[in-house]
Amino acid sequence: MTQSLQQVGALMRKEFVLEWRQRYALNGMLLYIVGAVFVCYLSFNARRGQLTPIVWNTLFWIILLFTAINAVAKSFVQERAGRLLYYYTVASPLQIIVSKILYNTVLMLVLSGLGFTTYAFVLGNPVQDIGLYLVSLLLGAVGFAGSLTLIAGIASKAENSATLMAVLSFPVILPLLLMLLRVSKNALDGLDRSVSADEIVTIVAIDAIVLVLSGLLFPFLWRS
Numbered sequence: 001m002t003q004s005l006q007q008v009g010a011l012m013r014k015e016f017v018l019e020w021r022q023r024y025a026l027n028g029m030l031l032y033i034v035g036a037v038f039v040c041y042l043s044f045n046a047r048r049g050q051l052t053p054i055v056w057n058t059l060f061w062i063i064l065l066f067t068a069i070n071a072v073a074k075s076f077v078q079e080r081a082g083r084l085l086y087y088y089t090v091a092s093p094l095q096i097i098v099s100k101i102l103y104n105t106v107l108m109l110v111l112s113g114l115g116f117t118t119y120a121f122v123l124g125n126p127v128q129d130i131g132l133y134l135v136s137l138l139l140g141a142v143g144f145a146g147s148l149t150l151i152a153g154i155a156s157k158a159e160n161s162a163t164l165m166a167v168l169s170f171p172v173i174l175p176l177l178l179m180l181l182r183v184s185k186n187a188l189d190g191l192d193r194s195v196s197a198d199e200i201v202t203i204v205a206i207d208a209i210v211l212v213l214s215g216l217l218f219p220f221l222w223r224s
Contacts, residue, residue: 011099072148093222108141118170
């Protein structure tokens with residue numbers, strides 16, 4: 001057990017080291033967030049407080065969704081065949097998928113936090129229950145990282161991986177996104193947290209199912 005955790009930690013450190021060496025990817029995602037927020041500001045001529053809460057919320061999750069797809073899509077596409085063969089000899093498929101999901105979760109949490117801060121600064125912050133909204137960001141980061149990492153692994157086996165990534169991710173992400181929109185809308189309106197209990201349980205269940213399926217299905221994908 002201890003050795004397995006050490007291997008997962010080593011794989012995660014490798015991801016962080018590669019990301020730090022190739023900072024153009026992270027910088028590109030940050031630039032995408034800032035650019036998307038600025039385009040929304042110009043397109044809607046939206047000064048502080050002029051957007052309705054539902055439009056404010058919808059725009060933010062659309063930006064975050066495309067940021068997640070761009071951030072996670074490179075999980076397996078950037079891996080070379082020789083490096084994958086090396087992984088095959090030193091680590092189990094479960095360790096590899098767990099390290100990828102954990103790394104992408106941390107990455108999504110950072111991007112979500114920076115995105116929310118930038119978005120709220122430029123377009124105003126109408127959220128009345130910040131705590132509940134941050135919970136929705138946390139659950140969304142876990143769900144996006146888990147589902148998109150598995151889909152990226154599947155898409156990497158195809159020739160046109162970018163197109164397959166977009167096609168496969170939509171039906172998987174849509175139920176999760178709808179639940180996240182409901183919870184975050186309740187946080188915007190400042191409703192009692194008990195109103196969002198059913199949606200939060202549903203999101204947690206979706207995240208758990210995605211994580212379990214990733215652990216069960218990825219070994220078969222890895223051996224192919």
